[in-house]
Amino acid sequence: MIIRDLVVTPIAFSDPPLLNADGVHEPLALRTIVQLVVDGGVIGLGEGGGGAAVAARVEQVRRAVVGLSVFDLNGIEAAVDAELGGDDGPLSRRERRVVYSMLDVAAHDAQGKLTGLPVAELLGGRVRDRVPYSAYLFYKWAGHPRSADVDDAEPDTWGAALDAAGIVDQARALVDRYGFGSIKLKGGVFPPAEEIAAVRALREAFPGLPLRIDPNGAWTHETAVRVARELDGVLEYLEDPVLGIDGMAAVAREVSQPLATNMCVVSFEQLAEAFSKDAVQIVLSDHHYWGGLRHTRELAAICGHWGVGVSMHSNSHLGISLAAMTHVAAATPELTYACDTHYPWNGAEDVVRSGALEITGGAVTVPDAPGLGVVLDEAALERQHRVYVDSGRSVRDDAGYMRCFDPTYSSALPRY
Ligand SMILES: O=C([O-])[C@@H](O)[C@@H](O)[C@H](O)[C@@H](O)C(=O)[O-]
Numbered sequence: 282m283i284i285r286d287l288v289v290t291p292i293a294f295s296d297p298p299l300l301n302a303d304g305v306h307e308p309l310a311l312r313t314i315v316q317l318v319v320d321g322g323v324i325g326l327g328e329g330g331g332g333a334a335v336a337a338r339v340e341q342v343r344r345a346v347v348g349l350s351v352f353d354l355n356g357i358e359a360a361v362d363a364e365l366g367g368d369d370g371p372l373s374r375r376e377r378r379v380v381y382s383m384l385d386v387a388a389h390d391a392q393g394k395l396t397g398l399p400v401a402e403l404l405g406g407r408v409r410d411r412v413p414y415s416a417y418l419f420y421k422w423a424g425h426p427r428s429a430d431v432d433d434a435e436p437d438t439w440g441a442a443l444d445a446a447g448i449v450d451q452a453r454a455l456v457d458r459y460g461f462g463s464i465k466l467k468g469g470v471f472p473p474a475e476e477i478a479a480v481r482a483l484r485e486a487f488p489g490l491p492l493r494i495d496p497n498g499a500w501t502h503e504t505a506v507r508v509a510r511e512l513d514g515v516l517e518y519l520e521d522p523v524l525g526i527d528g529m530a531a532v533a534r535e536v537s538q539p540l541a542t543n544m545c546v547v548s549f550e551q552l553a554e555a556f557s558k559d560a561v562q563i564v565l566s567d568h569h570y571w572g573g574l575r576h577t578r579e580l581a582a583i584c585g586h587w588g589v590g591v592s593m594h595s596n597s598h599l600g601i602s603l604a605a606m607t608h609v610a611a612a613t614p615e616l617t618y619a620c621d622t623h624y625p626w627n628g629a630e631d632v633v634r635s636g637a638l639e640i641t642g643g644a645v646t647v648p649d650a651p652g653l654g655v656v657l658d659e660a661a662l663e664r665q666h667r668v669y670v671d672s673g674r675s676v677r678d679d680a681g682y683m684r685c686f687d688p689t690y691s692s693a694l695p696r697y
């Protein structure tokens with residue numbers, strides 16, 4: 282059970298032109314895949330955020346973790362933290378946790394393979410066999426433009442969604458294909474009246490499904506309160522209508538629906554302030570930056586004790602992350618909302634073999650195989666690594682990509 286090596290592979294995969302408050306998704310999303318090689322040829326898999334800096338940081342901790350037991354999560358975390366400079370070093374706690382998170386997932390996968398147990402059992406045991414996910418809707422262009430003219434695009438399989446009708450069509454496609462039982466709309470893109478109209482159209486088209494909207498802090502206080510009041514009784518929760526703990530607390534005092542966040546509370550150090558100000562009623566957990574699976578469980582337990590709800594945030598990701606999210610959600614009693622996932626947007630370019638994870642009936646069945654229950658497709662990993670190298674890309678830049686088409690574009694918030 283001793284870690285003998287750590288293999289870090291930056292990759293890229295196709296991503297449609299999804300619009301958000303920052304700009305628009307570039308043609309390639311970036312991820313980092315880690316393989317923790319343990320005695321006896323066991324390999325634990327992890328996946329996290331992409332780009333050159335993240336990959337270099339994970340590479341940097343390789344020597345510090347080789348030689349440790351894969352069961353010694355405290356030791357691995359301390360070694361990672363020390364190697365990256367700790368509190369006196371150049372990286373924030375969150376940046377250090379992002380690195381540890383990938384190793385935490387890989388260590389859990391290896392532990393499961395060594396013991397013959399699924400990761401959910403290592404995390405305290407599953408409280409559910411199927412983890413529900415929500416349909417994650419985005420305004421989007423028809424396809425990636427071939428020139429500086431946004432209408433000059435070869436339509437992708439999803440097509441455009443630029444108004445309420447387009448959003449309802451997109452929801453219909455996602456619900457028909459995956460059976461989703463709740464819906465989230467990424468907002469902050471168009472003037473709020475248009476986004477309210479889209480939510481109302483969704484309510485009419487899908488009367489029984491819980492709805493959420495997330496403008497990523499694009500609204501002013503006044504706009505947020507007005508939108509919340511107009512959508513009173515329509516939303517399950519309102520996600521990050523404004524920026525900051527104080528901003529969210531001020532909105533929360535004036536609206537009736539619960540507020541959720543993956544922006545103003547992103548680390549343990551912020552919980553006391555956020556909870557004592559009653560700024561958020563739901564924390565969207567994310568093992569990629571809360572410090573892996575064990576710490577996500579701890580986050581959920583703290584939220585539970587404070588009477589704060591728990592749901593799960595997502596960013597562009599592939600199957601190792603979906604498996605990790607599914608196992609930790611299965612072992613988290615406090616998580617009572619369908620989790621977010623970008624998974625349907627990633628096309629067919631996964632680095633794990635298909636079959637282990639499918640979204641059917643709006644949920645993923647928790648794999649029973651040891652570890653995460655996914656198998657690395659080495660040829661696919663190599664292929665997506667090539668795509669990364671050939672792209673010359675090293676960082677996600679939604680605003681910069683938007684400026685290719687609108688040089689005057691500003692991603693400054695709040696916008697509306
Ligand atoms: O992928 C996107 O465009 C999302 O806006 C993502 O970057 C957010 O982190 C996320 O989905 C959210 O819930 O805020």
Ligand SMILES: [Mg+2]
Pocket residue numbers: 495497520521542543544594
């Ligand atoms: Mg969000």
